Amino acid sequence: MNWGQHLQDYLAIRRAMGFTMERHEKLLTQFTEYLAAHGAATLSIEHALAWATSPDAADARWWAARLSMVRGFAVHLHALDAVHQVPPHGLIPHSRRRTVPHLYTATEIAALVRAAGQLSGPLRAATYQSLICLLAATGMRVGEAIRLERADFDADLGLLTVRGTKFGKSRQLPLHSTVTAGLQEYLHLRDRLMPQTHSGALLLSARGFRLRYxxxxxxxxxxxxxxxxxxxxxxxxxxxxxxxxxxAVATLLDWYREGADVQAMLPRLSTYLGHADPKHTYWYLSAAPELLALAADRLHTHQEDPR
Structure with a gap:
C-alpha cells in the first residue's frame, strides 16, 4: 500500500479547494508512517485510534483533533475503496469548551520582547523580537507571519501582503509607522549579519532559513x-x-472607549484578521470582562436614548 502517494493525492484535492493543509500534512505524514511501520494494508479504526492517542500525556481534545484529521483522510480513502474504515464522530469524548485566551498587557508584551532579546545569537534574538512585535501589532496568525516573504513588505507604503491564508485568500495589512520602522531596522540588521540567505522569507532563523512552526x-x-x-x-x-x-480585544476596547460605532467597524476588524465571516470576530466580545462591561454600557445608553 503506497500510503505516501494516497496522502499526497488527498492533500492536493484539499488544497485545490482552498485549504492550506500545513498542519494536516505534518500529522498525517506521521500517521501514514505509522501505518507503514505496522504493515497495515488498510486504514482501520483500531490503527487510527491507536495513533491518535499515542501521546499518552496529551489532552483528550488533542487526541480528538488528531483523530479528526485522520477521519478526513479516511473518508477520502473509503470513497476509493470501501475496505478502508472511517472513524466515527465522538469516538474520543472530550470537552468542547473553548480555551480562555491570555490577554497580554503592553507590559507583558514588552517583557516577552526583552526575553527574546536574550536568546542565543543576535539574528535569532532579533527575529523572535520582530515576530512577537509583529503578531502583537497586527493580530496575524503565527503561520501567516512565518510564511511572509521579504517582497511582501512594502516599506514605502507601510503595507504587508499576507498570502495563502487559512481560507486561501490574500489580504493587505496597513502598518503603524512604528511597525514599519521596526521591520526596516530588523531587515538592516539581518542583511548585515547574514548577507547570503537560504530563503526569501521575511523572518529568518539563525541559519538563514524560514522559521518552522x-x-x-x-x-x-x-x-x-x-x-x-x-x-x-x-x-x-x-x-x-x-x-x-x-x-483583537485591544482594538475593540479602543473603539468602545472612543465612542466609535463598533457594530459598523467590526467587519473591518474581521477583514484585517482574515476571518472568513464576521461572526467569528464576535467571539472576542466575550474574551474580556472589561469589553463586555463597555458593550453592556453602550447598550444601556442606547436604550435610554429617547431618539
Whole structure:
C-alpha cells in the first residue's frame, strides 16, 4: 500500500479547494508512517485510534483533533475503496469548551520582547523580537507571519501582503509607522549579519532559513517563563496565539472607549484578521470582562436614548 502517494493525492484535492493543509500534512505524514511501520494494508479504526492517542500525556481534545484529521483522510480513502474504515464522530469524548485566551498587557508584551532579546545569537534574538512585535501589532496568525516573504513588505507604503491564508485568500495589512520602522531596522540588521540567505522569507532563523512552526512554539514557551508571565486561568497559560486575541480585544476596547460605532467597524476588524465571516470576530466580545462591561454600557445608553 503506497500510503505516501494516497496522502499526497488527498492533500492536493484539499488544497485545490482552498485549504492550506500545513498542519494536516505534518500529522498525517506521521500517521501514514505509522501505518507503514505496522504493515497495515488498510486504514482501520483500531490503527487510527491507536495513533491518535499515542501521546499518552496529551489532552483528550488533542487526541480528538488528531483523530479528526485522520477521519478526513479516511473518508477520502473509503470513497476509493470501501475496505478502508472511517472513524466515527465522538469516538474520543472530550470537552468542547473553548480555551480562555491570555490577554497580554503592553507590559507583558514588552517583557516577552526583552526575553527574546536574550536568546542565543543576535539574528535569532532579533527575529523572535520582530515576530512577537509583529503578531502583537497586527493580530496575524503565527503561520501567516512565518510564511511572509521579504517582497511582501512594502516599506514605502507601510503595507504587508499576507498570502495563502487559512481560507486561501490574500489580504493587505496597513502598518503603524512604528511597525514599519521596526521591520526596516530588523531587515538592516539581518542583511548585515547574514548577507547570503537560504530563503526569501521575511523572518529568518539563525541559519538563514524560514522559521518552522513547531520550533516557534518550542522557543516561545521558555520566553513566557523568563518574562515572568503567569496564567490568568487554571485551564490555560499564555500562548503565542493569544497575541492575536490580545490585538483583537485591544482594538475593540479602543473603539468602545472612543465612542466609535463598533457594530459598523467590526467587519473591518474581521477583514484585517482574515476571518472568513464576521461572526467569528464576535467571539472576542466575550474574551474580556472589561469589553463586555463597555458593550453592556453602550447598550444601556442606547436604550435610554429617547431618539
Amino acid at each position: 513547531e520550533r516557534v512554539w518550542v522557543t516561545f514557551h521558555p520566553l513566557v517563563i523568563q518574562a515572568g508571565l503567569t496564567p490568568r486561568s487554571p485551564s490555560s497559560g499564555p500562548r503565542i496565539h493569544d497575541l492575536r486575541h490580545s490585538f
